[in-house]
Amino acid sequence: MTTTDRSRLGSRLQMARGWYWAFGVNGDPYAMLLCGQDDTPHHWYEQIRSASDGLFRSRSGAWVVTRYDTAAQVLRGPGFTRAAGEAAADWARPFLDVRSAAGLPLTAVDELALEYREVLARTGARFDLMRDLARETPVHGVTARLGLTGEDARRVAALLRSSATALDARLTPQPLAxxxxxxxxxxxxxxxxxPEAVLAGAGCEAAANTVGNAVLATLRTPGLAGRLAEDPDLADRIVAETLRTAPPVHLEVRHATAGQTLEGTRIAEGDEVVVAVAAAHRDPRVFAEPDRFDPDRFDVDRALTPPPVTSNTDHPDGLEDFAARHAAAALRALADVLPGTALTGPVVHLRRSPVLRGISRCPVEIKDF
Structure with a gap:
């Protein structure tokens, strides 16, 4: 099936989404998570965690990991690969190789902070954090680093925005259009x-959401904006805690390269194993007060013991580093004004975004801009 077969593709997308809803309303929390209709996913993570003494087997066919130790074993161990098996649904196949593309261009945080300051200077006192700053800066940075200018840069920027849903589309059926x-x-x-641009759209979206989550956490944590204004280097620890509580990628998909046992459960070769990274980062057996945003749980070198699990081990595409650098740069650029910044409306989250947990809108105002 190709995407030119619109009727068949639309039917497959609707059917898959319908099955997820049916599984979900009949007690499958992972299927409900894939439906992507909630602002916060953590109640589904907790239901998955408590649903089984071992791994949770979703009716979608995936094994789901929420425990820290098992997540680290899957993401860091040799027994799992990001390469997809032949059993992937046809509607998901165009997105399977996005993270096998060449790595994202990484830029020094200080240089990125200058770019955020330049964009911020054009926003005015009232603006949308996501639309006007968090999404624009990474996209323009990528086109510049690809050496594009003028109409070429504008055309590729539009393509980067249009490809932003690729990682979510791998797991959750999107609307046909x-x-x-x-x-x-x-x-x-x-x-x-x-090929180096293939991952960039999803990377820019992951960076934008990490910027948004880091800024929101700073605004919502009493006294944190003032501390950041006094010590901009605190941005590194705020970002590290943001990566723990709201990682750039919430769900990491792997396939077993051989039969093995996880949490007392036998996994067959080729089985799909999904690591709920954000759930593993809130494992109460590992992290004290896991739901509390606390940048002081990290030392000055952003080290945490045990460290957050990462998707980069053996799969170094640079997505997490790319997102983290943008968030640190944005916080540094905003450090002086965040104490006088306030939300002016509701924060709106994207639907059908279980992987990136996208933020759609975040209206803010800077006093004395």
Whole structure:
């Protein structure tokens, strides 16, 4: 099946989403998580954690990991691969290789902070944090680092925005028009900007959400904005805690390369294992007061024992580093104004975004801008 077969593709997308809803309302919390209809996913994570003494087997076919030790074993061990098996649904196949693309361009935080300051200077006192700052800065940075200017830069920037849903589309059926737009954008990015641009759309979206989550955590934690204004280096620890509580990628998909045992459960070769990274980072057996945002649980070198699990081990595509650098740069750029910054409306989250947990809108105002 190709995306030009619109009727068949639309039917497959609707059918898959319908099955997830059916599984979910009949007691499958992972299926409800895939439906992506909640602002916060943590109640589903806790239901998955408590649903089984071992791994949770979703009716979608995936094994789901929420415990820290097991998550680290899957993401850091040799027995699992990011490469997808042949059993992937046809509607998901165009997105399977996004994270196998070349790594994202990494830029020094100080240089990125200058870019955020330049964009901030154009926003005015009232603006949308996501639309006007968090999403624009990474996209323009990527086009510049690809050496693009003028119409070429504008065209690739539009493609990066259109491909932003690729990681979510791998697990959650998107509307037909969104699916077609994302597939077309990925193909055009490969042709116009090379394979290194394929991951960039999802990377820019992950960076934008990490910026948004870091800023929101700073605004919502009493006294933290003032501390950041006095010590901009605190940005590194705020970002480290943001990566723990709201990682750039909430769900990491792996496939077993051989039969093995996890948490007393036998996993067959080729089985899909999904690590709920944000749930593992809130494992109460490992992290004290796991739901509390506390940058002081990290030392000055952003080290935490035990460390948060990461998707980069053996799969170094740079997505997490890319997102972390943007968040640290944005906090440094905003450090002086965050004590006088306030939300002016509700924070709106994207739907069907269980992987990136996207933020759609975040209206803010800076006093004495």
């Amino acid at each position: 969104v699916t077609e737009r994302t597939v077309a954008a990925l193909a055009d990015l490969r042709q116009q900007a090379g």
